[in-house]
Amino acid sequence: MLRWGLLSTARINDRIIDAVGRSDRSTLVAVGSRAAERAKSYAAVRGIPMAFGSYGELIGSAEIDAIYLSLPNHLHAQWSIAALEAGKHVLCEKPLALTVAEVDRMTEAAQRAGRVLQEASAPRFHPQTADIASIIASGKLGRILLCQSAFEFTLPATKDIRLDPAIGGGALWDVGCYPVTFFQAVLDENPEVVYGQAFIGPSGVDLAFAGTMGYRSGASVQFTASMTTPIARSARIVGERGSLELDQPWLTNIGGQTSVRQWSMRASSGSGTFGDDPDQLELTKWDYGPSDVYLDELRGFEDIVLMGAPSPYPPSESRINTEVMIKLHESIRTGGPVRIGMGS
Numbered sequence: 001m002l003r004w005g006l007l008s009t010a011r012i013n014d015r016i017i018d019a020v021g022r023s024d025r026s027t028l029v030a031v032g033s034r035a036a037e038r039a040k041s042y043a044a045v046r047g048i049p050m051a052f053g054s055y056g057e058l059i060g061s062a063e064i065d066a067i068y069l070s071l072p073n074h075l076h077a078q079w080s081i082a083a084l085e086a087g088k089h090v091l092c093e094k095p096l097a098l099t100v101a102e103v104d105r106m107t108e109a110a111q112r113a114g115r116v117l118q119e120a121s122a123p124r125f126h127p128q129t130a131d132i133a134s135i136i137a138s139g140k141l142g143r144i145l146l147c148q149s150a151f152e153f154t155l156p157a158t159k160d161i162r163l164d165p166a167i168g169g170g171a172l173w174d175v176g177c178y179p180v181t182f183f184q185a186v187l188d189e190n191p192e193v194v195y196g197q198a199f200i201g202p203s204g205v206d207l208a209f210a211g212t213m214g215y216r217s218g219a220s221v222q223f224t225a226s227m228t229t230p231i232a233r234s235a236r237i238v239g240e241r242g243s244l245e246l247d248q249p250w251l252t253n254i255g256g257q258t259s260v261r262q263w264s265m266r267a268s269s270g271s272g273t274f275g276d277d278p279d280q281l282e283l284t285k286w287d288y289g290p291s292d293v294y295l296d297e298l299r300g301f302e303d304i305v306l307m308g309a310p311s312p313y314p315p316s317e318s319r320i321n322t323e324v325m326i327k328l329h330e331s332i333r334t335g336g337p338v339r340i341g342m343g344s
């Protein structure tokens with residue numbers, strides 16, 4: 001049984017509170033806030049037994065085993081390390097950190113403490129992501145060459161942590177991290193070179209971002225991330241013999257349907273599909289049923305902590321993605337392509 005403490009009163013907490021309420025291996029025991037009154041009223045409304053008026057008191061509590069860390073991005077490293085050093089397991093919201101050096105310090109703290117550090121990138125815990133990776137690895141689609149993806153929405157507020165460049169704001173950090181980690185998982189390869197362009201808003205963050213990631217295998221990913229355009233979520237993966245289209249790659253439509261379409265070249269189409277005859281392709285479609293990706297994430301974390309299961313997304317992979325994200329930001333600033341240090 002994992003006894004959870006929420007580090008902050010963030011809006012996203014409600015997803016995890018709901019998941020914990022539906023798990024028989026987790027229980028929510030506390031919330032911590034910068035303000036004692038806020039912690040108290042937050043706990044009262046949600047029926048949380050303990051409320052702490054500082055983050056330090058929360059992570060110091062002997063009655064907590066795991067921390068759900070939902071602070072603004074610039075505080076992820078500092079408070080993950082403090083929680084790990086206090087002997088807690090940490091499920092830290094995405095992005096894990098804003099520099100590779102921070103990820104390294106967090107990983108070392110987890111190793112020293114013998115505790116689990118996990119980035120809360122929920123789609124990595126859903127079977128859809130693993131299934132797409134298996135289809136690609138099976139070679140059914142042939143060599144993967146073209147990938148496209150989007151995670152876009154309109155931020156309704158003018159005051160939001162996402163609008164502050166000093167605390168890790170911007171569309172790329174906020175939702176661009178989803179395509180970056182998704183393609184790392186499904187292509188099983190890391191980009192060699194990246195390029196990004198952004199529309200910068202008045203507060204100084206990228207409100208709309210378009211990026212390209214190039215791979216040694218010949219694959220190319222183009223993706224968009226936006227906080228200033230209507231809702232769009234998609235991913236398309238195209239190989240020499242077939243393609244996949246995902247309508248919910250990020251699985252954020254809780255309770256909604258999630259479907260994948262696969263087009264494959266028919267054997268009768270021989271070695272090519274020259275012309276416009278749609279019969280040369282065969283369509284297969286499958287559904288995953290109503291999405292509950294935060295419960296998938298919670299169950300995955302419970303398996304890691306309580307049963308020693310391997311993480312589908314360990315900090316070593318978060319580290320690579322952090323570097324990719326930093327290089328994409330560098331490309332926005334320099335206006336040119338940037339090579340990634342670690343290769344594939």
Ligand SMILES: NC(=O)c1ccc[n+]([C@@H]2O[C@H](COP(=O)([O-])OP(=O)(O)OC[C@H]3O[C@@H](n4cnc5c(N)ncnc54)[C@H](OP(=O)(O)O)[C@@H]3O)[C@@H](O)[C@H]2O)c1
Nearest residue numbers: 008009010011012033034038070071072073093094095161
């Ligand atoms: N996985 C997902 O689907 C998902 C979705 C949304 C967000 N997220 C991630 O979750 C984190 C929180 O996002 P959110 O939109 O839920 O945040 P939010 O509602 O703005 O809440 C952030 C919380 O952090 C605390 N805080 C500490 N220092 C702060 C500061 N300088 N400015 C503002 N708040 C501060 C506040 O709690 P107290 O005042 O109580 O201390 C505040 O309630 C981010 O890392 C984000 O990327 C993940």
